[in-house]
Amino acid sequence: MKNTIWSFMVKRKVFTPKDIVKDLEGTKYRYLGKAFLRNKVKDFIKQQLYKATITAVAEGIFALKDYAPDWEKYIEKRKCAVCNKDFVPFEEKQIFCSQACKKEYYKLYHRAKRHRGKKSRKFQTWQEWEEQRLIEVFKPDNYRFNRQKAQQLSKELGRTEEAIKERLKIIRRRLRGVAL
Numbered sequence: 001m002k003n004t005i006w007s008f009m010v011k012r013k014v015f016t017p018k019d020i021v022k023d024l025e026g027t028k029y030r031y032l033g034k035a036f037l038r039n040k041v042k043d044f045i046k047q048q049l050y051k052a053t054i055t056a057v058a059e060g061i062f063a064l065k066d067y068a069p070d071w072e073k074y075i076e077k078r079k080c081a082v083c084n085k086d087f088v089p090f091e092e093k094q095i096f097c098s099q100a101c102k103k104e105y106y107k108l109y110h111r112a113k114r115h116r117g118k119k120s121r122k123f124q125t126w127q128e129w130e131e132q133r134l135i136e137v138f139k140p141d142n143y144r145f146n147r148q149k150a151q152q153l154s155k156e157l158g159r160t161e162e163a164i165k166e167r168l169k170i171i172r173r174r175l176r177g178v179a180l
Helices: 002-012 017-024 028-032 034-051 099-114 128-141 147-157 161-174
Strands: 054-058 061-064
Touching (some): 002 017, 002 034, 002 061, 017 034, 028 034, 034 054, 128 161
16 A cells, blocks of 8 residues: 555655545545545655655645655645635635635625525615604504505505515514503
8 A cells, every 4th residue: 555655646746645545545445435545644644754755845735855846836826715815725626725714705705695686675775754654554553564554555665565574573673662
């Protein structure tokens, strides 16, 4: 197995342990399992580092001694999707340079996704006169939802019944401290 690991290291010249494990999964050793292969590769890399036949050139990246000075030409660099900083990916699908950039991206993505494709008035702000009209109609019923009144108001205000129902809940919460 050590000869196979060494042959993959020589073929790549500059590599990460994940690259070698991925190569080993395509051989007769794939039945041993990914965790076992990962441990074998890490142990072998430690031995070769100790013998000084390979060198650690960056965090998680190793190279044969002859290729250590110009290791960057063997490694693909990418630009971060958030901050546009160049970085060396440690995984095939990695698009962010750090965990902080990944969190920032998903925070922005989910904020934009929340109202994507929802053009109805339900997601627009309520005008003061619309709220006053809502209060006038539902005040006699103690601000209880009534479908018939909601249908009439939805035509008048251009809102959905669901939007009217949600706004009524907000008004009730607001007036909870005041005697209804």
